[in-house]
Amino acid sequence: MHRYANPARTLRIVAALFPWIAGATALLFPLGLYLALAGSPADYQQGETVRIMYVHVPAAWLAMFIYSVMAVSSALALVWRHPVAELSARAAAPLGAGFTAVCLATGALWGQPMWGTWWVWDARLTSVLVLFFLYLGYIALADAFDDPERGGRAAGILAIVGWVNVPIVKFSVDWWNTLHQPASVTRLDAPAIHPDMLWPLIVMAAAFTALFTLLWMIRLRAELIERRNRVVEASLAEGLA
Template sequence: MLRGGNLHRFANPGQFLRLAARVQPWLTWSAVLALAVALPWALLLSPPDWQQGETVRILYIHVPMAWLAMGGYLGLAIGSAMALVWRHPLADLACRELSPVGAAVTALCLATGSLWGKPMWGTWWVWDARLTSVLVLFFLWLGHAALVRAFDDAERGARMGAILALIGAVNLPVVKFSVDWWNTLHQPASVTRINAPGLHVDILYPLLACALGFSLAFAALVLARTRAAVMERRIRALQLAAARRADQG
């Protein structure tokens, strides 16, 4: 079992930068190649749905964004817990750089959901449990991104943001199970059902390919932002040290 000291060893900024420098190109190019295959397959080559017609193509963007919005927030909550409990050196920075990306994918989830809802439901928006809980998730992402940047003391901002992230995690089960707990317009899960997926393989496979590509792109973007934040912090520390030496000299 990893103890706090081991976690700190794995989170050493120098080791992180060396590892990230090796992983980043592979992650980025994997995302590019996956999306280069997945998006034409989904948006151009896959057949229209027998009920939804061509509108089903919106779901190739909407569903992966929904998964990333929830999975990313779970990662934010885990990183926040690590930052609060173990004072993980990189956890605060990673969470700080994760929240704007999470807010962006949640916004895309809401926007594409509205585009799909208009022809399917006859309205851009309804205040049902699934849509409302995802909107709350979007505000939680925005709240974290704003809160960690709202204080002159970066450590205090990170701590407040971590507390908000952990409190907001109670919304994740609501998002996931809202269609089962309440009567909503939003359809229940089609891909993750235990008995069998509710989608034909001609739609399921390109959907999963898009999910893989967008997940790789999400990870690559968060990693790149975290690398840049670590390097920026190191540069500022060097500048501060140089200024102190100059004052002493």
């Protein structure tokens, strides 16, 4: 992990991987969208609304995954003073908030026709809403201090402590009676979903993950440049005074 603590090395690695991730995103999205919207069957109970699953579920997976990325990055930043790790968490936060918002919005659009309601305060929906607020809290806290390092540290603690919500989101459907259905893909036995629907879901999940990685790399690069700018600004101000 310490090998990536060098910002210049990180920038080089990001630059080397960037075209591959961009290419993967450009290939996976058209394929995934085709499979999701045309190449997969309608559900025998839910009809065509099942197609909402192919954006709703990948967004939900990313909502949990990105928060975990932030928590691990923040732990690295706090424990080992890893200089790139804090910026990695900062770069991920707005993306996590965005995908969580997509998850909530598409969930409402799926809930209205299938459950007869846009929203219920069941454990799954409520814990995802809490996840969304944790993202917003992280973003606000990280920028709330004049010294970005102090903001990063405070927000990092929130990211780590708030991670307790991720397993709650994941297992809420098993621990409580929820209107939301339990997991049908990540089960110990075989997935309870037909391969005709599982494959489009996997391709869309890969496409979403590639897209997140791409945007995260752009933001991380921007964060690294901004930090260097602050150092240069400080040294220039010193020289002028």
